[in-house]
Amino acid sequence: MIGYLSFIVLIPLAAVIWKSTGSGLEGFWNAVTSPAALASLKLTFGASVVVALVNAVMGTLIAWVLVRDDFPGKGLVNSLIDLPFALPTIVAGLTLLALYGPRGPIGINIAYTRLAIVAALLFVTLPFVVRSVQPVVHELDREMEEAAASLGAGGFTIFRRVILPNLVPAILSGVALAFARAVGEFGAVILISGNIPFKTQVASVQIFSNIESDRPTAAAALSVVLLAFSFLTLLALDLVRRWGSKHES
Amino acid sequence: MSIAVRGVTKRFGDFVALDDVSVAIAGGSLTALLGPSGSGKSTLLRVIAGLEEPDEGKVLILGEHATGLPPQKRGVGFVFQHYAAFKHLTVRENVAFGLRIRKRPKEEIRGRVDELLELVQLNGLAERYPAQLSGGQRQRMALARALAVEPKVLLLDEPFGALDARVRKELRTWLRRLHEDVHVTTVLVTHDQEEAMDVADRIVLMNEGRIEQTGKPRDLYEHPASEFVMGFVGPVNRFDNSFVRPHDFEIELEPDGTSREGIVKRVVHLGFEVRVEVALPDDNEIWIQLSRERTEALDLEPGRSVFIRPEKTKVFA
Amino acid sequence: MRARYGLRFAALTYLMLLLVLPVGLVFYRTFQHGLEPVWNAMTDPDFLHALWLTLLIALIAVPLNTIFGVACALVLVRQRFRGKAVLNALVDLPFALSPVVVGLALFLVYARTGWFGPWLDAHGIQIVFALPAMVLATIFVSLPFVVREVVPVLREIGTEQEEAAWTLGASPLATFRRITLPAIRWGVTYGVVLTTARCLGEFGAVSVVSGNLIGKTQTLTLHVNNRFQAFDLVGAYTASVVLAVLALMTLFLMNLFRKETPRVDSGPRRDEALR
Numbered sequence: 001m002i003g004y005l006s007f008i009v010l011i012p013l014a015a016v017i018w019k020s021t022g023s024g025l026e027g028f029w030n031a032v033t034s035p036a037a038l039a040s041l042k043l044t045f046g047a048s049v050v051v052a053l054v055n056a057v058m059g060t061l062i063a064w065v066l067v068r069d070d071f072p073g074k075g076l077v078n079s080l081i082d083l084p085f086a087l088p089t090i091v092a093g094l095t096l097l098a099l100y101g102p103r104g105p106i107g108i109n110i111a112y113t114r115l116a117i118v119a120a121l122l123f124v125t126l127p128f129v130v131r132s133v134q135p136v137v138h139e140l141d142r143e144m145e146e147a148a149a150s151l152g153a154g155g156f157t158i159f160r161r162v163i164l165p166n167l168v169p170a171i172l173s174g175v176a177l178a179f180a181r182a183v184g185e186f187g188a189v190i191l192i193s194g195n196i197p198f199k200t201q202v203a204s205v206q207i208f209s210n211i212e213s214d215r216p217t218a219a220a221a222l223s224v225v226l227l228a229f230s231f232l233t234l235l236a237l238d239l240v241r242r243w244g245s246k247h248e249s
Numbered sequence: 250m251s252i253a254v255r256g257v258t259k260r261f262g263d264f265v266a267l268d269d270v271s272v273a274i275a276g277g278s279l280t281a282l283l284g285p286s287g288s289g290k291s292t293l294l295r296v297i298a299g300l301e302e303p304d305e306g307k308v309l310i311l312g313e314h315a316t317g318l319p320p321q322k323r324g325v326g327f328v329f330q331h332y333a334a335f336k337h338l339t340v341r342e343n344v345a346f347g348l349r350i351r352k353r354p355k356e357e358i359r360g361r362v363d364e365l366l367e368l369v370q371l372n373g374l375a376e377r378y379p380a381q382l383s384g385g386q387r388q389r390m391a392l393a394r395a396l397a398v399e400p401k402v403l404l405l406d407e408p409f410g411a412l413d414a415r416v417r418k419e420l421r422t423w424l425r426r427l428h429e430d431v432h433v434t435t436v437l438v439t440h441d442q443e444e445a446m447d448v449a450d451r452i453v454l455m456n457e458g459r460i461e462q463t464g465k466p467r468d469l470y471e472h473p474a475s476e477f478v479m480g481f482v483g484p485v486n487r488f489d490n491s492f493v494r495p496h497d498f499e500i501e502l503e504p505d506g507t508s509r510e511g512i513v514k515r516v517v518h519l520g521f522e523v524r525v526e527v528a529l530p531d532d533n534e535i536w537i538q539l540s541r542e543r544t545e546a547l548d549l550e551p552g553r554s555v556f557i558r559p560e561k562t563k564v565f566a
Numbered sequence: 567m568r569a570r571y572g573l574r575f576a577a578l579t580y581l582m583l584l585l586v587l588p589v590g591l592v593f594y595r596t597f598q599h600g601l602e603p604v605w606n607a608m609t610d611p612d613f614l615h616a617l618w619l620t621l622l623i624a625l626i627a628v629p630l631n632t633i634f635g636v637a638c639a640l641v642l643v644r645q646r647f648r649g650k651a652v653l654n655a656l657v658d659l660p661f662a663l664s665p666v667v668v669g670l671a672l673f674l675v676y677a678r679t680g681w682f683g684p685w686l687d688a689h690g691i692q693i694v695f696a697l698p699a700m701v702l703a704t705i706f707v708s709l710p711f712v713v714r715e716v717v718p719v720l721r722e723i724g725t726e727q728e729e730a731a732w733t734l735g736a737s738p739l740a741t742f743r744r745i746t747l748p749a750i751r752w753g754v755t756y757g758v759v760l761t762t763a764r765c766l767g768e769f770g771a772v773s774v775v776s777g778n779l780i781g782k783t784q785t786l787t788l789h790v791n792n793r794f795q796a797f798d799l800v801g802a803y804t805a806s807v808v809l810a811v812l813a814l815m816t817l818f819l820m821n822l823f824r825k826e827t828p829r830v831d832s833g834p835r836r837d838e839a840l841r
Contacts, residue, residue, distance in 0.1 A: 005653075008702065008709065009659060009660070009709070011675055012668070013671050015671055015675045015681055016667065019674050058576075058580050061573060062577045065574050069570060069574050071574065079818075080581065081581075082817055083813065083817060084585070085760070086767070086816040086817050086820070087589075088767030088786075089769050089787075090790050090806075091767075091790060091806040091809050094592065094790065094802060094806050095591065095592045095806070098592050098803075099591045119584070123585065123588075126584065126585070180662045183664070184662075184664025184665065184667065185664070186665055186666050186770035186773075187665070187770055203664075204665075205666075207670060208666050211666075211669075211774055219670055220670065223666075230659070230663055234655060
């Protein structure tokens with residue numbers, strides 16, 4: 001077991017970390033703080049934060065509608081939520097480019113803009129918050145809401161004070177997963193963003209381009225930043241889960 | 250001796266589940282391992298079955314060393330509290346499981362399964378799935394399954410614990426009758442003293458990983474070895490330094506030299522018997538069990554003064 | 567009342583604009599000029615090779631990850647040992663990594679200039695820019711799915727059925743085959759569906775390690791990119807539609823099997839195996 005895992009996972013990752021220090025710590029630092037690298041990191045994290053926030057709102061909304069509302073075709077819509085999980089990322093990017101790009105039928109062209117990156121990331125991260133929040137909404141104790149209503153609280157107040165606090169751990173959990181996914185996303189953004197350095201080049205694309213132009217050390221350095229970030233996210237996720245489980249019995 | 254346990258100790262981390270436990274169980278008997286939660290009775294049963302390995306000590310089954318043998322090789326039948334039914338198999342396939350593992354011929358399996366289903370009164374239900382049976386039926390199936398391979402000993406871990414009270418009582422009687430028919434050495438774990446007293450030939454009472462007393466149910470009731478035993482197998486009152494059963498008090502309306510005065514606090518009619526709660530001067534409260542006739546004869550009411558004297562007391566060192 | 571319709575409208579509109587319309591448009595665009603261009607695109611040797619290669623990789627990666635997944639789940643749920651948290655984190659790692667980083671990692675180990683490079687070279691084994699690296703990359707990224715789906719099922723069924731089987735004389739292997747495996751079959755199936763979908767859709771990691779050699783080391787996803795870069799929109803859309811149809815079939819199967827498993831969402835839940 002450990003052997004299989006080491007072979008597949010551990011050794012390759014160790015190689016990345018090793019390579020990133022190829023030019024020593026100073027070289028690492030330079031590679032990571034070069035103007036191009038900084039720009040791509042800022043763009044990556046910035047876009048991911050925006051995406052995380054939008055998902056927090058829309059994901060919760062969609063989860064709510066899927067559980068509490070009823071309309072013909074709801075089952076179909078529910079299945080569709082998983083489409084970004086099943087669809088290859090390159091295809092996802094292509095479909096967005098088709099509709100919102102230069103040859104799009106509705107005249108909107110956001111190709112090669114930062115907005116395009118956000119759109120692509122929203123596509124691939126859609127299921128995370130929805131699927132995280134859905135079961136919690138499902139399990140919500142209706143009687144809590146009824147008790148609040150009997151005490152005089154109106155709809156929005158009930159949502160804000162009774163429902164939302166119970167959803168927060170699940171929302172945070174989904175947001176963390178969405179964020180981690182968005183930061184590393186490659187296939188969906190590569191076509192629609194145009195990869196213009198300093199403008200629309202995200203970190204993963206820059207890593208790829210570094211590999212292609214035979215600069216593995218720079219690629220490794222940037223990768224280590226992303227790796228460290230993944231690790232932190234997993235940690236944060238664990239903390240959120242533990243905190244969330246305090247609310248349960 | 251059918252089962253011999255010698256000096257068994259079992260720890261789970263820091264928790265000592267069994268502390269140097271030794272017990273012998275006679276062939277053909279129905280023995281109850283009785284005790285409160287955490288007393289180690291289930292652990293002891295599982296050690297006998299081979300589902301847990303003891304840290305120290307030995308287990309012998311029919312004179313042969315069983316310690317170190319996996320459950321497959323011990324020839325034990327085990328019945329679980331929550332049935333452990335094979336959900337994806339029919340009743341027939343469940344009962345036949347052990348026989349199929351042993352690669353018995355098909356006709357033999359069929360015959361034996363039919364015989365067993367008849368024994369446990371599940372004949373019409375052979376093709377059903379466990380999910381379609383009631384709790385009581387599932388447990389009877391589990392018993393048939395365990396008996397199918399003719400085990401040397403039959404071990405039951407709180408078999409009626411997940412059933413409701415009425416079914417529990419029915420199955421209890423049914424198990425006793427089954428034992429009389431089949432006569433396999435049986436060990437039953439339970440926390441219900443009434444169940445143990447009703448069903449078992451011998452009781453092994455455990456507490457905190459140790460055996461408090463073994464003996465016939467009547468022996469434990471009338472000659473308890475400790476305060477714990479006395480309190481566990483029946484109701485008990487504390488009176489001065491001794492312990493008295495509620496039905497071992499004499500109650501009169503006049504003093505007679507050795508009796509103690511008390512005031513009746515409550516008279517509770519519980520169907521065929523009456524419970525009289527009496528407050529004694531030293532802030533002690535006891536309750537006495539009386540028949541309806543006696544209660545009426547004495548005309549007992551709250552507030553009345555009475556004189557009580559224990560007929561049989563027990564003192565423990 | 568109005569709030570309900572407002573919410574419904576907002577949710578459906580969002581999904582339309584983000585998912586349904588883009589994907590629908592690509593389907594439309596593919597068949598816009600009739601079936602002939604589509605047929606040509608699908609009979610193109612590069613397309614066919616890419617399709618075959620994609621399926622081949624999946625055929626290798628999925629069974630391997632399934633066996634690993636079941637074994638790992640058994641270890642995580644049924645055994646007590648220190649370092650369970652580490653094992654858990656390792657299994658979850660592929661979820662959190664950028665596929666490009668995965669590709670880079672494999673490249674650094676198995677390329678000619680990599681750690682194992684000289685040894686591989688000396689034995690005439692080619693990993694990078696060839697099938698083996700692509701298989702490794704695909705295994706890496708699709709590692710967690712079966713494990714994550716089987717763990718909660720294993721936990722839920724508990725050990726009693728297995729113990730009962732032991733007392734009835736079944737060896738551990740017979741018990742696994744007759745009792746454990748049937749009990750977890752839906753979890754395994756669901757995990758296999760997810761794993762397969764991930765394998766078919768992999769792009770970033772294989773982009774790095776395959777060298778993207780047309781007609782030799784291109785998977786279907788790489789083919790889509792390749793056709794797009796060559797301004798062959800019909801080719802790109804056609805391959806996309808094939809992949810999308812596979813994705814929709816996956817969705818259908820997911821929906822079918824989802825009911826049989828105890829879980830509703832598809833995100834990883836590491837802490838469960840830790841308790």
